[in-house]
Amino acid sequence: xxxxxxxxxxxxxxxxxxxxxxxxxxxxxxxxxxxxxxxxxxxxxxxxxxxxxxxxxxxxxxxxxxxxxxxxxxxxxxxxxxxxxxxxxxxxxxxxxxxxxxxxxxxxxxxxxxxxxxxxxxxxxxxxxxxxxxxxxxxxxxxxxxxxxxxxxxxxxxxxxxxxxxxxxxxxxxxxxxxxxxxxxxxxxxxxxxxxxxxxxxxxxxxxxxxxxxxxxxxxxxxxxxxxxxxxxxxxxxxxxxxxxxxxxxxxxxxxxxxxxxxxxxxxxxxxxxxxxxxxxxxxxxxxxxxxxxxxxxxxxxxxxxxxxxxxxxxxxxxxxxxxxxxxxxxxxxxxxxxxxxxxxxxxxxxxxxxxxxxxxxxxxxxxxxxxxxxxxxxxxxxxxxxxxxxxxxxxxxxxxxxxxxxxxxxxxxxxxxxxxxxxxxxxxxxxxxxxxxxxxxxxxxxxxxxxxxxxxxxxxxxxxxxxxxxxxxxxxxxxxxxxxxxxxx
Amino acid sequence: xxxxxxxxxxxxxxxxxxxxxxxxxxxxxxxxxxxxxxxxxxxxxxxxxxxxxxxxxxxxxxxxxxxxxxxxxxxxxxxxxxxxxxxxxxxxxxxxxxxxxxxxxxxxxxxxxxxxxxxxxxxxxxxxxxxxxxxxxxxxxxxxxxxxxxxxxxxxxxxxxxxxxxxxxxxxxxxxxxxxxxxxxxxxxxxxxxxxxxxxxxxxxxxxxxxxxxxxxxxxxxxxxxxxxxxxxxxxxxxxxxxxxxxxxxxxxxxxxxxxxxxxxxxxxxxxxxxxxxxxxxxxxxxxxxxxxxxxxxxxxxxxxxxxxxxxxxxxxxxxxxxxxxxxxxxxxxxxxxxxxxxxxxxxxxxxxxxxxxxxxxxxxxxxxxxxxxxxxxxxxxxxxxxxxxxxxxxxx
Numbered sequence: 001x002x003x004x005x006x007x008x009x010x011x012x013x014x015x016x017x018x019x020x021x022x023x024x025x026x027x028x029x030x031x032x033x034x035x036x037x038x039x040x041x042x043x044x045x046x047x048x049x050x051x052x053x054x055x056x057x058x059x060x061x062x063x064x065x066x067x068x069x070x071x072x073x074x075x076x077x078x079x080x081x082x083x084x085x086x087x088x089x090x091x092x093x094x095x096x097x098x099x100x101x102x103x104x105x106x107x108x109x110x111x112x113x114x115x116x117x118x119x120x121x122x123x124x125x126x127x128x129x130x131x132x133x134x135x136x137x138x139x140x141x142x143x144x145x146x147x148x149x150x151x152x153x154x155x156x157x158x159x160x161x162x163x164x165x166x167x168x169x170x171x172x173x174x175x176x177x178x179x180x181x182x183x184x185x186x187x188x189x190x191x192x193x194x195x196x197x198x199x200x201x202x203x204x205x206x207x208x209x210x211x212x213x214x215x216x217x218x219x220x221x222x223x224x225x226x227x228x229x230x231x232x233x234x235x236x237x238x239x240x241x242x243x244x245x246x247x248x249x250x251x252x253x254x255x256x257x258x259x260x261x262x263x264x265x266x267x268x269x270x271x272x273x274x275x276x277x278x279x280x281x282x283x284x285x286x287x288x289x290x291x292x293x294x295x296x297x298x299x300x301x302x303x304x305x306x307x308x309x310x311x312x313x314x315x316x317x318x319x320x321x322x323x324x325x326x327x328x329x330x331x332x333x334x335x336x337x338x339x340x341x342x343x344x345x346x347x348x349x350x351x352x353x354x355x356x357x358x359x360x361x362x363x364x365x366x367x368x369x370x371x372x373x374x375x376x377x378x379x380x381x382x383x384x385x386x387x388x389x390x391x392x393x394x395x396x397x398x399x400x401x402x403x404x405x406x407x408x409x410x411x412x413x414x415x416x417x418x419x420x421x422x423x424x425x426x427x428x429x430x431x432x433x434x435x436x437x438x439x440x441x442x443x444x445x446x447x448x449x450x451x452x453x454x455x456x457x458x459x460x461x462x463x464x465x466x467x468x469x470x471x472x473x474x475x476x477x478x479x480x481x482x483x484x485x486x487x488x489x490x
Numbered sequence: 491x492x493x494x495x496x497x498x499x500x501x502x503x504x505x506x507x508x509x510x511x512x513x514x515x516x517x518x519x520x521x522x523x524x525x526x527x528x529x530x531x532x533x534x535x536x537x538x539x540x541x542x543x544x545x546x547x548x549x550x551x552x553x554x555x556x557x558x559x560x561x562x563x564x565x566x567x568x569x570x571x572x573x574x575x576x577x578x579x580x581x582x583x584x585x586x587x588x589x590x591x592x593x594x595x596x597x598x599x600x601x602x603x604x605x606x607x608x609x610x611x612x613x614x615x616x617x618x619x620x621x622x623x624x625x626x627x628x629x630x631x632x633x634x635x636x637x638x639x640x641x642x643x644x645x646x647x648x649x650x651x652x653x654x655x656x657x658x659x660x661x662x663x664x665x666x667x668x669x670x671x672x673x674x675x676x677x678x679x680x681x682x683x684x685x686x687x688x689x690x691x692x693x694x695x696x697x698x699x700x701x702x703x704x705x706x707x708x709x710x711x712x713x714x715x716x717x718x719x720x721x722x723x724x725x726x727x728x729x730x731x732x733x734x735x736x737x738x739x740x741x742x743x744x745x746x747x748x749x750x751x752x753x754x755x756x757x758x759x760x761x762x763x764x765x766x767x768x769x770x771x772x773x774x775x776x777x778x779x780x781x782x783x784x785x786x787x788x789x790x791x792x793x794x795x796x797x798x799x800x801x802x803x804x805x806x807x808x809x810x811x812x813x814x815x816x817x818x819x820x821x822x823x824x825x826x827x828x829x830x831x832x833x834x835x836x837x838x839x840x841x842x843x844x845x846x847x848x849x850x851x852x853x854x855x856x857x858x859x860x861x862x863x864x865x866x867x868x869x870x871x872x873x874x875x876x877x878x879x880x881x882x883x884x885x886x887x
Contacts (some may be wrong), residue, residue, distance in 0.1 A: 015534070016534070018560075019558075020558065021549075021554075021555040021558065021560075021561075022546055022558055022560040022561035022564060023535050023537045023560060024535065024537075025537065025542075025546045025548075025549035025550075025554070025555050026535060026536045026537025026538075026539075026541075026542030026543075026545045026546060027537070028545055028548075028549060028554075029506065029534065029545055029548060030508070030509055030510050030598045031506075031507055031509045032504060033506060035503065035506060036504070036507075036552055038545070038548060038549055038552060038554060040549070040554070042554075045537060046534055046535065047531065048606040072512060073510040073511075073536055074509055074510055074511040074512065075509060075510060075511065076509050090536065091535070093534065093537070114523055115779060116523040117523060135513065137511055137512045137513060137516060137523055137524060141770070159558050222503065312502060398601040417503060421502065421503065424503055454514065470549065
């Protein structure tokens with residue numbers, strides 16, 4: 001047994017550490033890994049505590065072996081695939097909700113806590129958490145660390161992070177936010193010092209292993225309601241979104257394009273095949289009788305206030321050409337959407353977890369979340385449709401949704417690869433190649449920039465001193481570059 | 491590529507759709523994110539989930555790993571409960587891929603491989619997984635031998651191996667009901683295994699031969715209604731035979747519970763009351779529930795029996811947890827099978843429950859053995875048994 005193995009087995013019992021190729025194979029790829037490109041780690045460990053991770057980081061740093069943190073593993077962008085080998089730190093067993101502090105409005109959670117687990121625990125206290133569109137089985141903390149999609153709590157702040165505990169190779173255990181002080185607690189993002197929580201956000205495991213964190217939680221109020229409005233034009237829907245959130249009428253609103261809504265309809269059926277209409281060549285226009293999209297707004301608070309907010313939202317929607325979809329009508333005409341959106345925005349539960357992000361039988365390519373000037377969001381949407389039509393072979397499925405006052409925009413492609421393996425590989429390689437140009441165009445043409453990093457090697461060079469500072473910080477925090485090397489910018 | 495696993499390119503490309511979301515291990519709706527997969531619960535590493543096994547298959551295909559003791563440990567724990575296929579949004583053939591890995595392992599020098607090889611040989615040679623003689627397949631009939639190849643039968647009863655050789659009380663109960671109702675049924679002494687166990691171990695080619703035989707047998711009888719007590723048999727007939735044989739079956743296949751409900755709805759069967767009241771908890775068989783989507787029918791039958799109070803597991807219907815009896819696990823890893831069964835039994839939190847009912851002879855067998863080993867005071871019975879007993883107390887049927 002080599003020294004590294006001996007050291008790992010001295011920290012972890014045999015059923016929580018493995019160097020067996022069969023076990024390691026499970027960690028070698030996600031859906032972003034091209035055929036033939038799976039890369040297994042040398043070890044995988046299942047830690048249960050911060051102490052174990054402290055020992056692990058020391059061992060890895062001493063051995064100069066990469067550490068790849070993984071919270072629950074759900075990913076479509078290769079973020080926790082050990083491209084340079086090393087040790088995968090699978091945190092799925094660190095799944096305790098350590099505290100729910102309704103007074104201060106935070107929950108203290110470990111990285112293995114799923115969104116569903118947190119959401120369910122909070123529902124019992126009539127609270128809710130930020131709920132991105134990631135699958136319910138995904139890690140809440142990992143999603144929050146990556147600037148979550150969705151805007152469940154846009155009225156307050158879409159960034160749910162407060163304080164963190166991180167184990168770094170350079171400094172050992174670091175607590176950020178209010179938790180850096182003994183006996184102060186986990187309630188604040190920063191106090192009298194610079195915000196180090198933000199440093200670790202979006203770092204994708206390249207600066208340390210996050211072992212716990214406090215996240216914002218919100219009172220559900222006396223009542224909550226999901227208000228649905230259909231629009232036939234994206235630009236009008238975006239305008240509606242800006243207005244109702246800005247005017248404090250809704251705490252969040254998302255606009256779901258028609259293909260996605262057709263998919264929501266599928267969630268109520270046993271049908272496994274995607275309806276042809278959803279994959280039709282002209283993805284810019286919905287099939288006859290199907291609205292271009294549905295805006296779902298979440299309203300909550302005192303009953304009488306919510307009633308007025310609802311009336312106002314409907315009035316604004318009508319002024320912009322939208323149609324209010326009353327509950328009975330929605331249940332009748334769009335039962336799947338009604339069910340899904342009420343479950344998601346009402347109960348905080350994805351009714352068929354994961355399916356919405358793995359449209360059946362297709363290959364879900366890396367999605368992208370961008371921040372954009374609201375004035376540009378309609379132009380950006382049009383550009384994306386054109387790009388999809390130009391680059392993708394039918395059948396494919398494009399979906400886009402704006403949220404957070406229409407300042408943020410999510411798009412994703414699902415392709416249905418066909419033909420021989422070689423043809424498929426060529427096609428997928430081609431598709432991966434378009435992302436580089438896409439990111440450049442987004443920045444240059446629309447002033448839009450990714451807020452969840454995708455592999456883009458030149459990215460840091462566009463950021464001036466910011467990138468240089470980050471590199472210096474990285475040297476201090478992780479002097480031997482063992483943390484998820486090959487990922488992000490380091 | 492295809493170095494260590496015989497799958498085609500289409501199957502291979504389906505593997506890299508896995509996003510590792512873990513949904514293959516979870517239940518739905520009210521049981522969301524409760525782990526149901528017995529393998530994953532045992533191993534904890536992602537590799538023990540169906541998604542993990544797909545990554546293993548991918549690495550085998552790419553020649554990056556070879557078969558090993560650990561790989562065998564993972565793959566031979568699968569009970570074919572189908573939680574993965576039922577809940578995954580992108581891969582639809584986990585069990586098929588797992589079966590193909592199992593087949594590759596069969597020729598290797600592992601105790602489980604040898605045990606499984608014996609089962610497979612038993613089916614190929616004797617047409618049942620136990621290696622019993624074909625001539626004993628109809629022993630369960632006792633003095634009802636006139637039903638063998640009965641030309642006047644209106645129903646063809648496909649007994650299935652577990653019922654025919656082991657859980658004889660299940661077919662006997664159904665025969666009692668038929669007798670009581672004056673319904674003439676037919677059993678064939680040439681019936682062979684449905685092929686399910688072969689399919690789940692990668693031998694679809696051999697399973698297809700059994701399918702051909704069984705379909706020919708039934709076709710020649712001219713009977714248009716086939717009843718099976720075993721959900722796996724019923725599922726294999728309904729879902730797989732048409733695919734394997736590339737044609738629709740010339741007869742209707744019903745699980746025994748479907749058939750009995752039909753008799754009730756036609757006013758032919760009127761269940762009576764049990765002699766002694768029973769507090770019954772119903773266990774959904776994986777292949778009857780997730781496989782065939784039959785959730786309400788067995789419950790309707792139970793509630794139709796007088797004196798039966800029906801309870802539910804918290805994990806029920808689509809979210810039911812396997813009893814540990816599937817995937818030939820009791821024959822290759824009885825410890826794991828028992829552990830899984832104990833876990834299911836421990837999910838009965840109502841102490842007043844005195845009967846555990848299922849509508850699957852294999853579940854009945856597995857749970858009954860576990861109850862006996864734990865010395866629990868709990869009766870394990872098939873739904874048909876309870877109906878049959880209820881008829882004994884009623885004046886008419």
